[in-house]
Amino acid sequence: MLVVTVLMILGLLGGIIAAQLQGLRLGGVIIVPLFAIYTLRTFGTFPVLVMSVIGGYVSLWIVKRRLLLYGRPLFVIAIVTSGLVPLLVYAFVALGLGPAGVISELGFIGSVLPGIAAYNFHRLPSERRIVDALWSMALLLFLVVVGIGLVIFVGLTPLSTVTPPVLLGPKSDIANAFGLVVRGSSHPTILPFPKELGMLGLGLFFSEAVRARWGLRIGGLIVLPLLVLFALRNEWLLLLYLVGAVSAYAGIQLLHSWTLIYGRVLLSMGVIFGLLVTISIAPALSFANGLLPFFTGILGGVGAYNLHTVAPAERRASLVVAAGVFVVLSGVARLFLTPFPDGMLVQIGIEHLLGGALIVGLALLEGYHLEAIRPSDLDSISAIWEAEDVNPEERPS
Structure with missing residues (x-):
């Protein structure tokens, strides 16, 4: 590593x-x-x-x-x-x-x-x-x-x-x-490749649907499904991701406030922060192979940068919706893939069901609030007409 x-x-x-x-x-x-x-x-x-x-x-x-x-x-x-x-x-x-x-x-x-x-x-x-x-x-x-x-x-x-x-x-x-x-x-133990590719496709669908509907970034294009696939191999990777993402987010925020660096350079620095944190922690968690922790560090940096790019007022919504999508993807993955002995959800208990239901419920509630403040298509068209000073009598009914 x-x-x-x-x-x-x-x-x-x-x-x-x-x-x-x-x-x-x-x-x-x-x-x-x-x-x-x-x-x-x-x-x-x-x-x-x-x-x-x-x-x-x-x-x-x-x-x-x-x-x-x-x-x-x-x-x-x-x-x-x-x-x-x-x-x-x-x-x-x-x-x-x-x-x-x-x-x-x-x-x-x-x-x-x-x-x-x-x-x-x-x-x-x-x-x-x-x-x-x-x-x-x-x-x-x-x-x-x-x-x-x-x-x-x-x-x-x-x-x-x-x-x-x-x-x-x-x-x-x-x-x-x-x-x-x-x-x-x-x-690293490999899960069935076609099923992995299907999970990536499902995660891609959720990411694009949330972005198209509410304009939210939820971690990155395929960060959430990859994180699910990694956690099915070793549940410690989920903790490693959270620590790396939080640390990378703090580093990105400080670096941006001090230097006003943005875009691809800031994303690169976020990945570097995530990797440095991961390589510091991974030896203590006794991973037999460093490929998955290495990729987890990259995902942490990418996820931190995507959260940074979200407007401050929308960051809570982004995190809650991302958590809900992660739970849904985990449930789907558990139906079609068998986790390995060190992976998450090997044994599904009542605490998993209740915790997952709570997170999905909070995500749905957040989605309801986002939908309530989302302008309708008619409002958007009216705003365009007003900006272009179109005569109300010339507007189609």
Whole structure:
């Protein structure tokens, strides 16, 4: 976990430099460093990720030419179409036509990364895309080289056992290539990939529905369903997320008030805060593998930044609705997925049912209040007419 945290921080800093100096996106804040980490863990994931990005970009190009869509709908289309490539690869693997390790890696979060990269690449002016791609590949190559050096250095020192292993774990291709595997560590248990992808889709639906109806951000596009999937593997990850998110939120608030930094730079700093808190706590919780705590730290930073961007008057509503959606997603996941021994909801008691009902009830009450203050479509049209000074007699009835 020490190596991947350093790689992620270096990648985030590289993205900040590219954004500030050249106005580039590099596929998104966390995309290039995560691509580098996936590549080092399982070499076969890189072509799958590249094909997924290409598939997402081509789908956006086709949709943009045929339909008048823009903004969030295009983003959702990129996520969905890019996720089809890993799903097809899974189908081939299930038929015995490919290495299973590729899908075991993408099953965590990698299936949505290409869509984010494709959307960010699509948003750039056409004359900037080649420059952005070259910067992205240069940063990716730099991180891979640094990652190899860090694996060798950490693997040959006592630092290899300070934090739960990720690139030094038994399923890491780079660790096996150099014979530096940390013995005694385990590979994260994988839930069925199609069902995981279905959970991500359901979480995406809830996130977009709440945002479209009430204009609220509830943690991030797929933060809540990923958190549910992580907690089904190990319930301590939920506590780790909460601590990391609260700490990252405090750090973001202080940094913004002192420097007025905002946007992609502030998001990058939020992820760095989340990772630093996570790497400080994870060794005390005795995780056998650091991949899930690493991603949990990233989710904490993303969730904290999304809460920061919500208007102060709406933050309570955002938190309450997010908690309600998390409970609903947890209930759906429990119906279709079997949690592992260390996961949450292994045994469902009356306290879970009552607590879940209370949280969902509070979320519904908050939704009722939001609906009550939501302007109707007729009010919105009237406001437009008044702003444009349209004669009342000329307005359609």
